[in-house]
Amino acid sequence: MRLCCLVAIILPGSVANAQAPDFQKMTPEQRTAYMNKMREASQEDWQKVMNQFNLKLPTLPPPADDPKRPPQLKQKEGSTNWYDDAGNTHVRSGWGNWTNYDEAKAEGHDLPNPLVLKSGKPVKDANAWWKQRRPEILNDYLTEIYGKTPKNTPKVRFEVTEVIDTALKSKAIRKTIVGHIDNSRYPSAKPSINITLYTPVSAKGPVPLMVLVWGSFPAPMLTINRVITAGWAVATVNTGSIQMDNGGGLHEGIIGLVNEGKDRKPDDWGVLSAWCWGLSRAFDYFETDKAINAKQIGIQGHSRWGKTALLAGATDPRWAIVFASCSGSMGASLEKRNYGETIDNVAGSGEYHWMAENFIKYGGNWAAMPVDAHELIALVAPRPLFITGGTKDSWGDSYGMFLACVGASPVYNLLGKKGLTTTEMPKPDEALMDGELAFRNHEGGHTDAPDWPVFLEFAEKQFKRIK
Numbered sequence: 060m061r062l063c064c065l066v067a068i069i070l071p072g073s074v075a076n077a078q079a080p081d082f083q084k085m086t087p088e089q090r091t092a093y094m095n096k097m098r099e100a101s102q103e104d105w106q107k108v109m110n111q112f113n114l115k116l117p118t119l120p121p122p123a124d125d126p127k128r129p130p131q132l133k134q135k136e137g138s139t140n141w142y143d144d145a146g147n148t149h150v151r152s153g154w155g156n157w158t159n160y161d162e163a164k165a166e167g168h169d170l171p172n173p174l175v176l177k178s179g180k181p182v183k184d185a186n187a188w189w190k191q192r193r194p195e196i197l198n199d200y201l202t203e204i205y206g207k208t209p210k211n212t213p214k215v216r217f218e219v220t221e222v223i224d225t226a227l228k229s230k231a232i233r234k235t236i237v238g239h240i241d242n243s244r245y246p247s248a249k250p251s252i253n254i255t256l257y258t259p260v261s262a263k264g265p266v267p268l269m270v271l272v273w274g275s276f277p278a279p280m281l282t283i284n285r286v287i288t289a290g291w292a293v294a295t296v297n298t299g300s301i302q303m304d305n306g307g308g309l310h311e312g313i314i315g316l317v318n319e320g321k322d323r324k325p326d327d328w329g330v331l332s333a334w335c336w337g338l339s340r341a342f343d344y345f346e347t348d349k350a351i352n353a354k355q356i357g358i359q360g361h362s363r364w365g366k367t368a369l370l371a372g373a374t375d376p377r378w379a380i381v382f383a384s385c386s387g388s389m390g391a392s393l394e395k396r397n398y399g400e401t402i403d404n405v406a407g408s409g410e411y412h413w414m415a416e417n418f419i420k421y422g423g424n425w426a427a428m429p430v431d432a433h434e435l436i437a438l439v440a441p442r443p444l445f446i447t448g449g450t451k452d453s454w455g456d457s458y459g460m461f462l463a464c465v466g467a468s469p470v471y472n473l474l475g476k477k478g479l480t481t482t483e484m485p486k487p488d489e490a491l492m493d494g495e496l497a498f499r500n501h502e503g504g505h506t507d508a509p510d511w512p513v514f515l516e517f518a519e520k521q522f523k524r525i526k
Contacts, residue, residue, distance in 0.1 A: 100307030105408035107322070108416045116153045128157060147453045152403030154423030160453050165398040171430065173437045173470050185474050197373070197438060199429045204389070205370055206328035206415030208336050209317050213241040215252060217344045224260070231257040231287050232350075238340055240313065248316035252337050253297040258350045259287050265352040267522055268292040268345060269382075272338065272360035272367045275299045282511055289515050292351055294341070298364065301337035302330050306412035313337065329414040331363075335371040342377055355379050355522050359514075361507040362455075363413070366390035373438035380443040380521060382514050384507035385455045389414070391446045392459035393432050393466075395425045399456040402428065432459075433466030436496070440467065441474040443521040445497045445514050450487050451504040458484055464498045471496050492517045 082090055109115070122128060122141065132141040132149050141149040149158040159165060174182040174192065182192045201207045215238045226233035238252030255278065259266065269286055271279065273295040286293035298304070302312035310320050313333050328336070338358065346353045357380035360368030365386030372381035383391050388400040395402070404410065406422030421428040436444065446464055448457025461484050468478025477494025485491055490499040490513050497517050501509040 097305050097307040101305050101412065102408045104306045104309060105411050105419075108411065108419050111325070111416070112420055114419065114422075117155055119151070119155050122151050125151065125155075125157075127151075127155065145453075150404065152401070152422070153407055154403050156397075156401070156403050156423070158399065158401075158454075159397045160399065162398070162458070165396050165459075168395040168426070170393070170433060170466050173434050173467065174473065182473070188470065188473060193438065196430060196434045200373070200435065200438070201332075202326045202415070203417045203421075203429060204414060205332045206323075206417075207326050208328050208332055208374075212313070212317060212336060213244070215240050215340045215343070217252075226257060227284060227287055229260065230284075231259055233257050236344060238337075238344065240316070242316050245316050245319040247320065248311050248313075250302065250311075250313040250316060250337075251300045252340055253300040254294055254341055254344070256292065256294040256345075256348070257283055257287055258292040259290055262290070262292075262350065265350060266290060266292050267355035267357070267518070268294060268351045269518075270338065270341065270345070270356065270358045271295045272334065272358065272364035272371070273297060274304070274364075281508065285511055286515070289519075291515075294345070296338055296341050298334045298337070298367070302333040304330060304363070304412075306408070309412060323416055325416045327415060329412060329416075329418070331367050331370055331413045332374075332415075334367050335374055338367075338371050339375045339377075342375065357381065357518065359384070359507075361385055362387070362505065365507075366413070369435060369439070369444075372442065372444065373435055376442070378442070380445070380518055381439055382445045382447075382507075382510075382518075384447045384510060385449060385452050385505050386446075386460070387455040389432075390460075391432055391436060391463055392456040393463050394428060395431055396456065396459045396462070398459055399454045401425070431466075432463040436463055436467035437470035440470045441476040441495060443495045443497070443518070445492070445499070445510075445517055447499045447501060447507065447510040447514075449504045449506065449509075450500060450502050455505065457500045461485075461498055461500070464496055468496060490517070492520075495521065 131143055134141050147160050151157050176192055177195055182188050217236055217238050219234055219236050221235040223233045234256045236254040236256060240250050242248055269291060275297055278295055283293050302314055345351050345356055358368045358371050358378045359382035361384040365383040366389055368381055369383040369386055369390055372378045388394060388402060389405045402421050402425050403423060406419050411419055446460050448455050448460050464479050465482055471478035478496040479491055479498060487500055487502040491497060499510055499513055503509055
């Protein structure tokens with residue numbers, strides 16, 4: 060299943076989040092009606108944000124009559140998207156920009172230097188990075204892009220609700236854990252932090268843990284088995300129980316709870332930041348579990364959850380290692396590079412809720428955005444970071460991710476670690492992982508499955524230094 064960033068709304072979560080109906084008990088007609096209602100609510104909220112900034116979309120001709128539409132594109136029956144001969148998806152953003160997959164048209168922008176202060180002075184040592192430059196970059200991301208996490212977030216009480224010691228054919232102990240979020244200030248919002256934790260039965264002491272940013276979809280059992288077989292623990296955290304993945308749910312979930320049902324302010328957190336808050340609270344729990352090595356807890360996510368994992372690593376230094384798979388725009392791919400998914404797509408009505416309201420200003424106005432993806436990657440430094448893409452995942456722009464890794468490498472080097480040592484894109488399935496910043500472009504599409512064995516090899520090597 061491709062959880063791609065073209066989808067306007069995904070199922071908001073399971074019944075456990077009490078923010079959405081139980082889709083398993085709904086008829087197809089009821090599900091369709093509910094999704095249409097949420098889509099309309101998202102569009103209404105998005106338009107409210109546009110009005111707040113006095114922003115208007117240009118008047119565009121129908122896509123079929125648009126002279127800017129690449130001439131080779133064809134539309135499939137029943138789809139509003141367009142496709143080229145290679146099967147790549149092309150969409151026109153509300154600002155009139157069509158998806159581009161032509162490398163010759165992708166460049167033409169300058170990257171901000173992560174080692175130059177806004178004053179123009181160079182960052183010459185690690186002290187200047189930690190005390191001056193990193194705070195500048197982080198503040199831009201929190202204020203303009205992803206939104207600030209409120210200081211008055213509620214307390215969370217964790218409860219182990221089930222323990223099964225014969226999971227995965229008796230290879231693992233499975234715990235079901237619920238983080239009860241205090242909603243006394245706004246009882247109609249009922250978010251929670253739902254965790255499923257697997258630890259290997261054969262463990263002789265505390266083990267490393269990989270936390271998978273996940274949703275209410277069926278658990279990724281292949282990955283869970285693979286991590287358990289490697290001797291590690293693995294946990295899934297259901298993001299839908301923390302905050303729904305659509306703009307129609309911003310007055311519910313943890314965002315609605317903290318805002319007491321009111322609209323967000325321009326620099327308030329978006330859904331990705333809300334998920335990261337929940338993931339950090341899950342980390343609080345993992346630190347108390349004696350089966351886990353608290354210094355060897357990593358985070359992984361794919362697609363929109365790859366964006367989340369990268370942001371989580373940038374904002375919470377406790378994550379010891381980060382694996383961001385096929386994360387695309389507003390993840391690991393350079394933002395102002397016109398290739399595949401772009402700022403326009405994320406700023407549109409289907410995805411704007413991931414971000415702060417301030418972010419919408421950069422739709423159709425890419426050059427004004429103060430940061431780019433190599434700086435988000437740099438915020439994870441000097442901790443190990445594994446970035447992956449796929450040769451057939453053109454929407455995610457693997458080359459743009461590679462270039463972002465190249466752009467972040469000087470920060471790793473400044474901090475005494477090792478970034479990428481080449482500026483040439485590696486061959487498919489060739490992993491660049493000699494240092495703490497690693498990159499791999501697997502042969503195939505929008506999936507993380509081919510990269511897990513390589514990541515575990517990379518992580519084992521890195522964790523030997525973290526006792």
